[in-house]
Amino acid sequence: MRTFVAVVDTGRFQDAAADLSISQQAVSKRIAGLEKDLAVRLFTRTAHGARLTIDGQAFLPHARELLRVAERAVASVLPGSRPLRVDVIASRSAASGLMRGFHRAHPEIELDVVMLFDIEAAVAAIRSGAIDASFRAVAVPGRPLPEEIDSVWVQDEVLQLLTGPDHVLAGARSVTLAQLTGHRIWMPGIVPGTEWAAYYDDLVAEFGLTIEATGPNFGSDALLDTIADTPALATFMGKQTRLVWPAGHGLRRIPVTDPTPVYPHSLLWRRDNPHPGLAVLRDHLAAASAGPGDAGIWAPGWATRR
Amino acid sequence: MRTFVAVVDTGRFQDAAADLSISQQAVSKRIAGLEKDLAVRLFTRTAHGARLTIDGQAFLPHARELLRVAERAVASVLPGSRPLRVDVIASRSAASGLMRGFHRAHPEIELDVVMLFDIEAAVAAIRSGAIDASFRAVAVPGRPLPEEIDSVWVQDEVLQLLTGPDHVLAGARSVTLAQLTGHRIWMPGIVPGTEWAAYYDDLVAEFGLTIEATGPNFGSDALLDTIADTPALATFMGKQTRLVWPAGHGLRRIPVTDPTPVYPHSLLWRRDNPHPGLAVLRDHLAAASAGPGDAGIWAPGWATRR
DNA sequence: AAATCGCACAACCACGGGTTGTGTACTAAG
DNA sequence: CTTAGTACACAACCCGTGGTTGTGCGATTT
Numbered sequence: 001m002r003t004f005v006a007v008v009d010t011g012r013f014q015d016a017a018a019d020l021s022i023s024q025q026a027v028s029k030r031i032a033g034l035e036k037d038l039a040v041r042l043f044t045r046t047a048h049g050a051r052l053t054i055d056g057q058a059f060l061p062h063a064r065e066l067l068r069v070a071e072r073a074v075a076s077v078l079p080g081s082r083p084l085r086v087d088v089i090a091s092r093s094a095a096s097g098l099m100r101g102f103h104r105a106h107p108e109i110e111l112d113v114v115m116l117f118d119i120e121a122a123v124a125a126i127r128s129g130a131i132d133a134s135f136r137a138v139a140v141p142g143r144p145l146p147e148e149i150d151s152v153w154v155q156d157e158v159l160q161l162l163t164g165p166d167h168v169l170a171g172a173r174s175v176t177l178a179q180l181t182g183h184r185i186w187m188p189g190i191v192p193g194t195e196w197a198a199y200y201d202d203l204v205a206e207f208g209l210t211i212e213a214t215g216p217n218f219g220s221d222a223l224l225d226t227i228a229d230t231p232a233l234a235t236f237m238g239k240q241t242r243l244v245w246p247a248g249h250g251l252r253r254i255p256v257t258d259p260t261p262v263y264p265h266s267l268l269w270r271r272d273n274p275h276p277g278l279a280v281l282r283d284h285l286a287a288a289s290a291g292p293g294d295a296g297i298w299a300p301g302w303a304t305r306r
Numbered sequence: 307m308r309t310f311v312a313v314v315d316t317g318r319f320q321d322a323a324a325d326l327s328i329s330q331q332a333v334s335k336r337i338a339g340l341e342k343d344l345a346v347r348l349f350t351r352t353a354h355g356a357r358l359t360i361d362g363q364a365f366l367p368h369a370r371e372l373l374r375v376a377e378r379a380v381a382s383v384l385p386g387s388r389p390l391r392v393d394v395i396a397s398r399s400a401a402s403g404l405m406r407g408f409h410r411a412h413p414e415i416e417l418d419v420v421m422l423f424d425i426e427a428a429v430a431a432i433r434s435g436a437i438d439a440s441f442r443a444v445a446v447p448g449r450p451l452p453e454e455i456d457s458v459w460v461q462d463e464v465l466q467l468l469t470g471p472d473h474v475l476a477g478a479r480s481v482t483l484a485q486l487t488g489h490r491i492w493m494p495g496i497v498p499g500t501e502w503a504a505y506y507d508d509l510v511a512e513f514g515l516t517i518e519a520t521g522p523n524f525g526s527d528a529l530l531d532t533i534a535d536t537p538a539l540a541t542f543m544g545k546q547t548r549l550v551w552p553a554g555h556g557l558r559r560i561p562v563t564d565p566t567p568v569y570p571h572s573l574l575w576r577r578d579n580p581h582p583g584l585a586v587l588r589d590h591l592a593a594a595s596a597g598p599g600d601a602g603i604w605a606p607g608w609a610t611r612r
Numbered sequence: 613a614a615a616t617c618g619c620a621c622a623a624c625c626a627c628g629g630g631t632t633g634t635g636t637a638c639t640a641a642g
Numbered sequence: 643c644t645t646a647g648t649a650c651a652c653a654a655c656c657c658g659t660g661g662t663t664g665t666g667c668g669a670t671t672t
Contacts, residue, residue, distance in 0.1 A: 014619085025663080027619095028621090038380065045620090047617070047670050047671095050619085054391070061418070062379035065375050069372045069375050073372055076368050077344050077364060085360070114364055319649070331650085331652085339628095353639050353640095353650090
């Protein structure tokens with residue numbers, strides 16, 4: 001690809017060869033090999049050099065794009081000035097949505113999103129510099145963060161009930177947590193030991209819900225399919241989570257009240273992290289911070305808010 | 307990259323090896339080589355298989371993207387169901403804008419844009435099936451199109467004068483073509499023998515303008531820089547052409563009247579071309595067709611409109 | 613007609629990247 | 643604790659990809 005683009009840019013095989021510090025014959029072989037693999041002619045050879053064929057013209061932007069992507073791929077693991085690397089607690093969480101919003105607002109800031117196991121791993125990664133920031137629920141002062149790590153509350157993610165059209169509660173305008181007692185709540189993909197597990201453990205203990213965290217996570221599609229088809233099953237989902245599901249599933253979002261369960265997201269970062277994107281992210285989040293207010297909400301006792 | 311993604315998807319070196327029909331040792335070597343090139347560890351090796359490191363997680367989406375791009379690159383020259391391939395007359399022409407609009411309206415339709423030398427080349431490429439459609443100015447019945455090629459008028463591109471802030475006409479609300487007599491109009495990159503050359507030849511012959519088509523085309527940036535800094539120089543530019551230029555250049559767009567020069571764009575395609583995207587493109591353009599109306603406009607005598 | 617330019621082909625060679633065979637670390641079972 | 647099994651790494655080997663130099667051919671220029 002690099003050779004192909006070099007020939008396009010220089011217009012001559014031998015100039016491209018000089019650019020690449022190889023022989024003209026090597027360029028000829030590379031192009032011939034590429035043309036053989038693709039089974040099309042990319043250049044018309046003239047006495048003045050090489051001109052793109054129509055196929056070559058169509059191929060060129062894809063070749064350039066490939067080189068760009070390859071460069072970004074290398075940059076993503078390059079120590080030094082690599083992209084801002086942020087850990088989110090789950091791909092469907094509000095943290096993911098916030099990062100998408102940040103990317104829309106600052107597309108010039110290269111971004112990589114990763115998912116670590118729990119806050120222990122996140123704190124270790126932040127300390128080592130392997131990641132630049134992390135969205136997590138911060139524990140109460142009982143287990144304080146290391147001194148060099150700062151954190152700031154960002155958003156309370158309001159949880160809603162998601163049911164299929166045939167669920168008993170499908171028609172309800174809202175439900176209370178107490179009303180959910182006895183109903184089966186299904187949360188596949190909750191890994192024991194993570195904050196989500198701790199969160200729902202607390203929720204179960206306090207309100208006597210029946211939450212089934214069993215079963216592997218086959219992805220959003222499988223979850224939504226099952227919820228839509230099973231009248232006895234419901235699940236929790238963030239209010240802002242935007243899902244695409246096939247039309248006609250008839251899924252219902254039902255607000256939960258008295259109290260409304262929320263998941264408090266904070267941003268964690270190392271105070272002396274010099275990454276320029278980090279300050280921009282903090283500023284962006286400060287402006288985007290929002291929550292339902294303190295009235296009538298519930299969060300686990302171990303989690304700090306604000 | 308393929309091996310890296312295969313290991314991620316299967317979770318085990320040997321399963322990836324089976325998928326790729328190579329030995330487990332080959333996978334081990336490939337991953338080791340990739341890790342050596344990138345100078346980072348991508349996997350933590352456990353007794354159960356391989357798990358991604360943080361660097362690996364950051365790298366993964368780029369790797370997947372690279373494979374996607376590579377696939378599209380191959381598809382762009384694959385005979386059979388390749389992307390819709392459309393020839394435009396120039397990258398700054400209204401045709402390019404129309405194709406961008408089409409892509410926004412139908413992002414699901416894969417698209418490749420090429421630029422052929424002139425309408426002869428375009429007609430030949432359409433007949434051979436090398437391209438699916440072409441934006442061109444269609445000549446009068448004197449030189450009719452081949453029988454198997456259809457064409458339909460799409461849009462009249464209105465030309466405006468573009469000047470720097472210190473140009474004599476910079477303050478004018480509009481100018482007539484007659485007023486431009488004696489002024490230097492600079493159109494770099496106009497290649498002799500193309501329709502653009504014929505167009506401006508006619509314009510010069512009819513209104514006695516001074517158009518300098520000399521000099522190589524160093525791109526929009528160089529053109530705009532020169533226009534902005536040279537009081538005696540102006541150029542023509544499509545009314546809808548959206549350019550990004552550095553702030554403070556103070557470039558002025560000035561409508562031209564009595565008459566308004568327009569470039570008539572038609573779409574050409576082979577009647578029996580079965581590409582599904584072609585019908586969508588024609589429908590889209592039929593809805594998007596627009597022009598200034600017939601009153602007070604000028605187009606070369608050889609060009610048909612409607 | 614001769615010189616020049618630009619790419620392709622031929623012959624050759626080195627090394628990258630595959631193979632098989634074996635070793636080591638960790639896990640699970642008895 | 644031993645033993646068997648699993649999973650990846652290392653070693654030795656070898657073929658073929660992909661580089662080199664040398665040369666040929668067609669087109670353009672003088």
